[in-house]
Amino acid sequence: MHRSLKWFSVLTTIGMLFILLGGALVTKTESGMGCGRSWPLCNGQLIPDEITSELIIELAHRVVSGSVGIMLIILSIMAWRKIGHIRETKFLVITSLLFLILQGLIGAAAVIWGQSDFILAAHFGISLVSFSTVFLLTLLIFEVDKKFAAEKLILDKRMRKHIIGVTLYSFIVVYTGALVRHVNASLVCRDWPLCLNDQPGLPTNMYEWVQMGHRAAAGFIFIWIAYIMVLAIKHYRHEKIVYWGWIISFILVSLQVTAGAFIVFLRGNLYIALGHAFFITCLFGMLSYFILLSYRSKLNAQVIHPETEQQTDKNTSPSSPIITMD
Numbered sequence: 001m002h003r004s005l006k007w008f009s010v011l012t013t014i015g016m017l018f019i020l021l022g023g024a025l026v027t028k029t030e031s032g033m034g035c036g037r038s039w040p041l042c043n044g045q046l047i048p049d050e051i052t053s054e055l056i057i058e059l060a061h062r063v064v065s066g067s068v069g070i071m072l073i074i075l076s077i078m079a080w081r082k083i084g085h086i087r088e089t090k091f092l093v094i095t096s097l098l099f100l101i102l103q104g105l106i107g108a109a110a111v112i113w114g115q116s117d118f119i120l121a122a123h124f125g126i127s128l129v130s131f132s133t134v135f136l137l138t139l140l141i142f143e144v145d146k147k148f149a150a151e152k153l154i155l156d157k158r159m160r161k162h163i164i165g166v167t168l169y170s171f172i173v174v175y176t177g178a179l180v181r182h183v184n185a186s187l188v189c190r191d192w193p194l195c196l197n198d199q200p201g202l203p204t205n206m207y208e209w210v211q212m213g214h215r216a217a218a219g220f221i222f223i224w225i226a227y228i229m230v231l232a233i234k235h236y237r238h239e240k241i242v243y244w245g246w247i248i249s250f251i252l253v254s255l256q257v258t259a260g261a262f263i264v265f266l267r268g269n270l271y272i273a274l275g276h277a278f279f280i281t282c283l284f285g286m287l288s289y290f291i292l293l294s295y296r297s298k299l300n301a302q303v304i305h306p307e308t309e310q311q312t313d314k315n316t317s318p319s320s321p322i323i324t325m326d
Helices: 003-028 053-083 089-112 117-143 157-182 206-235 240-265 270-304
Strands: none
Touching (some): 003 053, 003 117, 003 270, 053 117, 089 117, 117 157, 157 270, 206 240, 240 270
């Protein structure tokens, strides 16, 4: 069913991923001004006279972003027409378009007028939201064939709170990580996981505080996701989406932490840095899917037991055993 829509949604999702990685590449290689103070053209020219590596990276990022933006508009129209009856479709379509536009406007403003590092650090988080909405829209398109049992899932209230909490907290991790890149603090600490620099004690300047703040935030989300994974393995073994979803999330956050360490060990290797951005993108996509599952679970619980939510938290879908997390 809707084979063309499925393929196009996958391609658009991959395109959104390239936008994210392209933005990380622009920041990492300091190519943001590769086209000068001109947007959308490079140095005010359709075909620039002087070609540099920074110009190629920045121009390629703009071309990819523009092309994927057109793809997203087409996907939105197709999804609205073919699966608009699904509850979340229109919300995801509108949100994906709005955040893609916001993402482009911030990028353009940074080129034309310049922005502070603290504002630019929010750009990556906005890009993540845009990617995640397209990713969720793709999952909805594939769910039309009823190959997933997500629409019947009922989550424990405690699990729903963890999902919402860790997803919101992930924005702090993402923002601090982006801030590390934008203030050029990636290699300010020669050690890992601490920032000793031959002087044991607290960080001594803003750059070290930014770096260590990100490491602390990343360490906490690693522990939090590990704890949720244990809960999923213990209580949701028969709910494969939850069971394997949190195992995959833990693998992704582990790769994220490992990549962060190797950025220090290998002194800012570009490929490791791009891998760092890739892993957090995939992790945020998984957390976003859990948010969707949590939202559906709460609605399903209210339908099954509208008289009390407490009753809801002790029941599951007909195909699953009773789940308690005491």
